[in-house]
Amino acid sequence: MKVLYFSRDYTPHDHRFLFSLAAAVGVQVYFLRLEKRGHVQEDRLLPPQVRLVSWEGGQEAYDHHNHRTLLAGLKKVIRQVKPDIIHAGPVQTAAWLAAQTRFHPLVTMSWGSDLLRDADSSGQMRRLTQFTLDQTDVLVGDCQAVADKAASFGFPAERVVTFPWGVDLDTFSPGEAHGGLRERAGWQEDFVLLHLRSWEPVYGVEVFARAFARAARQRSDLRLYLLGKGSLAPEIRRILMPMLDQVRFEGQVSQDKLPAYYQAADLYISASHSDGSSVSLMEALASGLPALVSDIPGNSEWIAGSGAGWLFPDGDADALADAILRAAEDREALRQAGVQARALAEERADWDQNFARLLDAYHLAIELEKRA
Numbered sequence: 001m002k003v004l005y006f007s008r009d010y011t012p013h014d015h016r017f018l019f020s021l022a023a024a025v026g027v028q029v030y031f032l033r034l035e036k037r038g039h040v041q042e043d044r045l046l047p048p049q050v051r052l053v054s055w056e057g058g059q060e061a062y063d064h065h066n067h068r069t070l071l072a073g074l075k076k077v078i079r080q081v082k083p084d085i086i087h088a089g090p091v092q093t094a095a096w097l098a099a100q101t102r103f104h105p106l107v108t109m110s111w112g113s114d115l116l117r118d119a120d121s122s123g124q125m126r127r128l129t130q131f132t133l134d135q136t137d138v139l140v141g142d143c144q145a146v147a148d149k150a151a152s153f154g155f156p157a158e159r160v161v162t163f164p165w166g167v168d169l170d171t172f173s174p175g176e177a178h179g180g181l182r183e184r185a186g187w188q189e190d191f192v193l194l195h196l197r198s199w200e201p202v203y204g205v206e207v208f209a210r211a212f213a214r215a216a217r218q219r220s221d222l223r224l225y226l227l228g229k230g231s232l233a234p235e236i237r238r239i240l241m242p243m244l245d246q247v248r249f250e251g252q253v254s255q256d257k258l259p260a261y262y263q264a265a266d267l268y269i270s271a272s273h274s275d276g277s278s279v280s281l282m283e284a285l286a287s288g289l290p291a292l293v294s295d296i297p298g299n300s301e302w303i304a305g306s307g308a309g310w311l312f313p314d315g316d317a318d319a320l321a322d323a324i325l326r327a328a329e330d331r332e333a334l335r336q337a338g339v340q341a342r343a344l345a346e347e348r349a350d351w352d353q354n355f356a357r358l359l360d361a362y363h364l365a366i367e368l369e370k371r372a
Helices: 013-025 065-081 094-100 123-135 145-150 180-186 204-220 235-247 255-264 279-286 298-303 319-330 331-348 356-371
Strands: 002-007 028-033 085-089 105-109 138-141 160-162 189-197 222-227 247-249 268-269 291-294 309-311
Touching: 002 013, 002 065, 013 028, 013 356, 028 065, 085 094, 085 138, 085 356, 094 123, 094 145, 094 268, 105 123, 105 356, 123 279, 138 319, 138 356, 145 160, 145 298, 180 255, 189 204, 189 255, 204 222, 204 235, 204 319, 222 235, 222 255, 222 291, 255 279, 268 279, 268 309, 268 319, 279 298, 291 298, 291 319, 291 331, 298 309, 309 319, 319 331, 331 356
Parallel strands: 002 028, 002 085, 085 105, 105 138, 138 160, 189 222, 189 268, 222 247, 268 291, 291 309
Antiparallel strands: none
16 A cells, blocks of 8 residues: 655654554555644654655755645646555645545545634635545544534544544653653652643643642642743743742753653643644653643543543633642542553553554545445
8 A cells, every 4th residue: 555644744743653654564655744834843764664755846845835836746746656545634734735636535634723723713714624524535533522523514424533643652651760850850849740732822821821820829849840832932931930940941852851751740731722632641641640631622532530630621720720739739639640541541542552543544545435
């Protein structure tokens, strides 16, 4: 099976899919990258089995948005590669371009927010979404909320393959091997929070910052590893200015260093306003780290009734602050939640098991095309 994997950029998520596809028996993988955005870039090399496809002129990625040029370039790539299947996403960018070529079978992979948030952001985005789904043979999504959203556009449920992308349960696991992070910070006896979502409005990082500031004023032993960066940096630093001695701004952390942060923390936080099955949430669970997250559908599918953490009302900084303080007070409940977190990850977030569902989606798309 010859697969053209067409994505907007090259991120850690793309690397994982490409790495596993390259190892799959009977699969030849070609990777086409739409653009270089310079945000959440992957620094690991492509697997050697993956063939990087260049656009016309040898460009690795286009640095402009001339629609006719892009479409003509994609059609030329398809003629050269002659794929058996195109895997494309997000919905309104790479998948939309692939849909316009009328190539089949097309497997569209939702990246969560493309359907859950972007699809309703304007009339134009609704039209792009509808067109793409109309041309899609099989839709891959990472949670039920994505499947439900696709259904609202009339996409048939029997052509949706849903699976959480999952994580490496060996790389992300409970333990004390956190590289001395707490010791270097002098935080051995403190209550440590971890937040690593991008500093952008959709991730609610300003909601979390306000909640932490309030909670930290009430508990002097609260500490925070704040990873990442983004456009809200000035606002976040302003909110946290009064308690800078309780925060470590760690910036963008490479994939190989991430496990140590999960192991060094006592509680994972995400105040995101939109998510599918969040990979960072699954990494936290796999690390035995209890989660305190916004009650959006993607998070609720994991945390509600699981015993692995707690939900708070989306956007409510006061409720989040109160929940942080309650978690810090009850260490036994926290310990039990950590045990349940790892058990939940082993049950539902095993990348090696979940990845097989992508190959199921490919085979379903090919079978549907044969019947057409």
